[in-house]
Amino acid sequence: MTTGMLSPRSPRRQGSHSLDRGPSDEQQFETLNAGHVLYLVLDSNQPNPLFRSPVKSPLYVLDIGTGPGTWAIDVADQFPAATVYGVDLSPPPSTWVPPNCFLQVDDVLEEWTWREEFDLIHMRLMLGAFTDTEWASVYKKCFDHLRSGGYIEQIELDVRVMSDDGSLAPDSLLAGWGQTFLDCARRAGRPLDTQLTMKAKIEAAGFVDVQEHLYKCPIGAWPKDPLLKDAGRINLNHWSSGLEGWAMFLLTRWGAPEPWTADEARVYVARVRDELKKRRLHIWHYTRRVWGRKP
Numbered sequence: 194m195t196t197g198m199l200s201p202r203s204p205r206r207q208g209s210h211s212l213d214r215g216p217s218d219e220q221q222f223e224t225l226n227a228g229h230v231l232y233l234v235l236d237s238n239q240p241n242p243l244f245r246s247p248v249k250s251p252l253y254v255l256d257i258g259t260g261p262g263t264w265a266i267d268v269a270d271q272f273p274a275a276t277v278y279g280v281d282l283s284p285p286p287s288t289w290v291p292p293n294c295f296l297q298v299d300d301v302l303e304e305w306t307w308r309e310e311f312d313l314i315h316m317r318l319m320l321g322a323f324t325d326t327e328w329a330s331v332y333k334k335c336f337d338h339l340r341s342g343g344y345i346e347q348i349e350l351d352v353r354v355m356s357d358d359g360s361l362a363p364d365s366l367l368a369g370w371g372q373t374f375l376d377c378a379r380r381a382g383r384p385l386d387t388q389l390t391m392k393a394k395i396e397a398a399g400f401v402d403v404q405e406h407l408y409k410c411p412i413g414a415w416p417k418d419p420l421l422k423d424a425g426r427i428n429l430n431h432w433s434s435g436l437e438g439w440a441m442f443l444l445t446r447w448g449a450p451e452p453w454t455a456d457e458a459r460v461y462v463a464r465v466r467d468e469l470k471k472r473r474l475h476i477w478h479y480t481r482r483v484w485g486r487k488p
Contacts, residue, residue, distance in 0.1 A: 221260075221438060222260065222286055224431060224435035224438070225260040225261050225263070226261060226263055227428075227430045227431040227434065228318055229263045229267075231424055231428050231431055232317070234420065234423055234427060235410065235420075235424050235480075237420065238420075241271075243264065243267055243268055243271065244313065244315060244346050244484070245346065245404075245406065245482060245484055246313055246344035246345075246484045246486075248313045248343075248344055250274070250275075251272055251275045251312035251313050252274070252275055252276065252309075253275065253276050253278075253311045253312055254268055254275055254277045254278070254311060254312060254314075255277075255279075255280065255314045255315070255338075256277070256278065256279040256314075256315045256316075257280055257301055257314065257316045257319070258280075258281055258316055258318070258322065259279030259280055259281045259296060260281060260285070261285050261286050261287060262285040262287050262290065262294070262296045264279070264315065264317065265277050265279030265290075265294055265296065266279075266287065266290055266291060269290070270291055272293075273291070273293060275293060275312075276293055277291075277293060277294045277295070278294075278295050278297060279294065279295070279296045279297070280296075280297050280298075280299045281296075281297075281299075282298060282299075282300060283298065284298055301334065302327060302330065305334055305338055309338075310338065310340035310343070311339050311340065312339075312340060312344070313343060313344050313345075313346065314338070314344075314345050314346070315345075315346050315347075316345075316346070316347045316348075317347065317348040317349075318348065318349065319347070319349065320349050320350070320352075320385045320386075320388065321378050321384070321385050323383065329397070329398070332345070332395055332398035335398070336398045336399050336400065336487055339487040340487070341487055341488065342486060342487065343486070343487050344484055345395060345400060345484065345487075346482070346483070346484040347395070347482070347483050347484075348482045349387040349388035349480070349481055350388060350410070350478055350479065350481075351371070351388050351478050351481075352371040352375065352385050353370075353371030353372065353375075354367045354370055354371055354477075355476065355478065355479075356474065356475050356476050356477070357477075360474050360475045361474055361475075365468060366468055367468045367474070370465060371478075373449045374439070374443060376449055376450070377444065377447040377448065377449055378443060378447070380447045380448075381446070381447045388479065388480070388481040389481075391481075391483050392405055392481075392483045395483060395485050399487070400487060402486045403483060403484070403486075404483070404484055405482065405483045406481070406482045407479060408480040408482070409478075410424065410425075410428055410478050410479070410480050411424060411425030411428060411476070412425060412428050412429050412432055412477060412478065413426070413428075413429045413469070413470075413472065413474065413475075413476065415472065415474070415475045425477075429469060429470075432469055433469060436465060436466055436469075437459070437462050440461065440462050440465075441455065441459075441462075444457075444458040444461070445458055
């Protein structure tokens, strides 16, 4: 769950400058790559686990907030005739990319300089990256730079942790984690409820045939279903490696309800990480995937 404001690298992976100097790039990219693998596993029964948009032979693809570039690289490998751009504010760690993949440092809130009309524009785990006004601008730019019939696709998660069987106590740190961060982000002016609002905003930008898929993502290897057990194991690593990066900026700047010291935030993270590892907890969170077509 390394995302936008919650990124271990910065409070906005794409579209802002780094305000968080805590975790290392290695830790950040480990978290991002775990998230990439998680969604490949969850959609492993789909014709193409990289995206659900009905794009068969794309020529131009853009990945906003590409992080280490893993998704863009995989798409470029799958479609060697396509030109794939991955954009982020920080340079990616990849030392090798396919010849048809270009990882670039740029800010999507600035003027877009790509001349191509894209077949697919992809975003993932960008909650907290933009204000509501900035999100409207990003969606409009996506609409304007897609060809007619091209698709936008976005995946975002819900920061609230839940359980169906009562194994997560209402007064536990994990049970309160999500609301704490929703409150902090609201004070920061960058709401974290993107997964609830993005479908309506994508439709408002002019996209049609907008569809969505809601996942229940387990945290930990507790499910009996083999696919979900595998996903839960990956997701536990995703959360564990990303906790500090998600917490430090919001808690020390915006607090809950007052700003915390760095030491207080680190102690909190350590306690939450310990709770995550409790095998008796059957916990999960929602993730939502939305895709829509430019007429």
